[in-house]
Amino acid sequence: MRADEFDPLFLSQVRLGIVAVLLQRGAATFPELKDLLGVTQGNLGIHLRKLEEGGYVAVEKEFVDRRPRTTARLTRAGRDAFRRHVERLSRLGD
Amino acid sequence: MEARSRADDLAFVRDVMARAERRIDPHAFHFVSWGAVVLVWYPLMNWLEESGRRGAMLWVGLAALVLGFALSGLLEWRRTRRPVPAAEDTFVGRQVVRIVAACIAAAALLSAVGPATQAIPGERVPIVWGFAYAVMAYAVGVVYRDEFRWAGAFIFVGTVAALLLPHAQGYVLGPVMGLGMIVPGVMAERRVARLRLQEVGEPRD
Numbered sequence: 001m002r003a004d005e006f007d008p009l010f011l012s013q014v015r016l017g018i019v020a021v022l023l024q025r026g027a028a029t030f031p032e033l034k035d036l037l038g039v040t041q042g043n044l045g046i047h048l049r050k051l052e053e054g055g056y057v058a059v060e061k062e063f064v065d066r067r068p069r070t071t072a073r074l075t076r077a078g079r080d081a082f083r084r085h086v087e088r089l090s091r092l093g094d
Numbered sequence: 095m096e097a098r099s100r101a102d103d104l105a106f107v108r109d110v111m112a113r114a115e116r117r118i119d120p121h122a123f124h125f126v127s128w129g130a131v132v133l134v135w136y137p138l139m140n141w142l143e144e145s146g147r148r149g150a151m152l153w154v155g156l157a158a159l160v161l162g163f164a165l166s167g168l169l170e171w172r173r174t175r176r177p178v179p180a181a182e183d184t185f186v187g188r189q190v191v192r193i194v195a196a197c198i199a200a201a202a203l204l205s206a207v208g209p210a211t212q213a214i215p216g217e218r219v220p221i222v223w224g225f226a227y228a229v230m231a232y233a234v235g236v237v238y239r240d241e242f243r244w245a246g247a248f249i250f251v252g253t254v255a256a257l258l259l260p261h262a263q264g265y266v267l268g269p270v271m272g273l274g275m276i277v278p279g280v281m282a283e284r285r286v287a288r289l290r291l292q293e294v295g296e297p298r299d
Binding site for chain 2: 020025026036037086089092
C-alpha cells in the first residue's frame with residue numbers, strides 16, 4: 001500500500017466504526033458492537049472476520065453462564081493502522 | 095475515495111467514539127463515598143490514639159465502615175433508578191468492578207490474617223489499605239482514565255510516606271487516600287452525568 005493510499009480495510013464504514021469503538025474502549029462484546037453501530041449480526045460478523053484476518057482485531061470466544069460470549073480487542077497493528085488512516089483523512093480534509 | 099466523502103468518515107468516527115464513551119459508567123460514586131469516609135476516619139483514629147482514647151477507636155472504625163457501606167448502598171440504589179442506555183454494561187465497566195473487588199478482597203484478607211498471624215502489626219493495617227487503594231486506582235486508570243493512574247501514584251507515594259512516619263500514619267493516609275479517591279471519582283461522575291445528559295438530548299438511532 002502506498003503512503004498516499006487509503007487502507008482497504010477501512011473503506012467500509014462498519015469496519016471503521018468497529019475499530020473506533022475498540023480504540024475508545026479497548027475491547028467490546030459482540031452485542032455492544034452491534035448496538036453501537038446499528039448493524040445486523042451477520043453484517044457485523046463478516047466485517048469483524050475481515051478485520052481479524054487483517055490482524056487488526058483479536059476475537060475471543062468464551063462461555064459465560066453457559067452462554068457464548070464473543071469479545072473483540074484492538075491489536076497494536078489495528079491501532080496504528082487506524083491512527084494512520086484518520087491522520088490521512090484529516091490531512092486531505094484540510 | 096468512492097462516493098462517501100472523507101468528511102463523512104471523520105464525522106462518523108467522531109460520532110461512534112463519542113457514543114462508545116458515553117456508555118461507560120464506572121460507578122465512581124463508590125470512590126467518592128469511601129474517599130470521604132477515609133478522609134475523616136484515618137486522621138480521627140490517629141488523634142484518638144494520640145490522646146489515649148484507644149477504647150473509642152473500635153467504635154469509630156465500626157461507625158466508619160457502616161457509614162461507608164450505607165453511603166455506597168444508597169448511591170448504588172439511586173444509580174439503579176436512572177435510565178440505563180442500551181449496552182451501558184460495558185467491558186470496561188466490568189473490568190473496573192473486577193479490579194475493585196480483587197483489591198478490596200485482598201486488603202480485607204490481609205487485614206484479618208496479618209494481625210492474627212502477627213505478620214502485620216494491627217496498627218499498621220491502614221498501610222495495607224493504602225497500598226490496596228493505590229493499586230486499585232492505578233489499575234482502574236489503566237482500563238478507564240488516566241486521572242485514576244495519577245491518583246494511584248499519588249496514593250502510593252503517600253502510603254510510603256505514612257510507612258516512614260508511623261506516629262502520623264493516619265494524618266498522612268487520610269488526606270492522601272481520601273483526595274486520591276475523591277478527585278478522580280468526582281471527575282468521572284461529572285463526565286458520566288454530562289455524557290448522559292447529551293444522550294438524553296439526542297435522537298435515538
